[in-house]
Amino acid sequence: SQTIHQWPATLVQPVGSPLSLECTVEGTSNPNLYWYRQAAGRGLQLLFYSVGIGQISSEVPQNLSASRPQDRQFILSSKKLLLSDSGFYLCAWSVRQGGSPLHFGNGTRLTVT
Amino acid sequence: DAKTTQPNSMESNEEEPVHLPCNHSTISGTDYIHWYRQLPSQGPEYVIHGLTSNVNNRMASLAIAEDRKSSTLILHRATLRDAAVYYCIVYGTASKLTFGTGTRLQVTL
Numbered sequence: 001s002q003t004i005h006q007w008p009a010t011l012v013q014p015v016g017s018p019l020s021l022e023c024t025v026e027g028t029s030n031p032n033l034y035w036y037r038q039a040a041g042r043g044l045q046l047l048f049y050s051v052g053i054g055q056i057s058s059e060v061p062q063n064l065s066a067s068r069p070q071d072r073q074f075i076l077s078s079k080k081l082l083l084s085d086s087g088f089y090l091c092a093w094s095v096r097q098g099g100s101p102l103h104f105g106n107g108t109r110l111t112v113t
Numbered sequence: 114d115a116k117t118t119q120p121n122s123m124e125s126n127e128e129e130p131v132h133l134p135c136n137h138s139t140i141s142g143t144d145y146i147h148w149y150r151q152l153p154s155q156g157p158e159y160v161i162h163g164l165t166s167n168v169n170n171r172m173a174s175l176a177i178a179e180d181r182k183s184s185t186l187i188l189h190r191a192t193l194r195d196a197a198v199y200y201c202i203v204y205g206t207a208s209k210l211t212f213g214t215g216t217r218l219q220v221t222l
Contacts, residue, residue: 034210044212099145107155107156
């Protein structure tokens with residue numbers, strides 16, 4: 001069966017520090033991968049999605065970046081965090097077939113202080 | 114991607130059926146209708162999806178209007194564990210999926 005791992009679960013970082021969140025998927029090949037952010041009490045905002053290794057599409061201009069160095073690995077990074085980067089970060093995957101369901105990880109709660 | 118419209122909140126009594134509506138008047142012919150739910154401090158959980166015909170699974174039923182411009186998620190017997198935010202989204206072959214603010218379902222004894 002397929003599983004998605006996302007870590008860490010919680011993170012407290014000072015303003016201006018770097019960020020690296022990692023997501024890995026097991027049990028499937030060539031998945032579509034997604035990074036979402038959810039601010040407190042708000043809906044989900046799509047940040048990045050990827051249809052293959054090295055292929056990243058950005059949906060929102062910001063100081064975050066994403067990379068996909070391996071087929072089932074998706075990394076969210078920042079060189080310098082802002083207070084506004086605080087939120088709940090969620091990784092998700094789906095099979096390539098159009099209209100396929102998304103499967104989410106348990107998320108990372110990031111607090112920038 | 115087509116936009117969806119959902120009520121901000123709904124209430125239900127435990128053990129009663131719940132009908133959660135969603136309007137998606139700009140849906141295209143290849144767009145699927147998906148429902149997810151999110152509990153506090155957790156990632157969204159897939160509930161059900163469909164294209165044209167009504168769908169049933171162990172969690173819920175999905176009723177799709179004949180013109181596909183609206184759909185209804187049906188929880189046959191609400192429990193306290195069904196209290197969550199329910200998201201309706203529509204998407205097709207495009208890779209990006211956009212979530213709205215969803216419907217917050219409250220279930221009371």
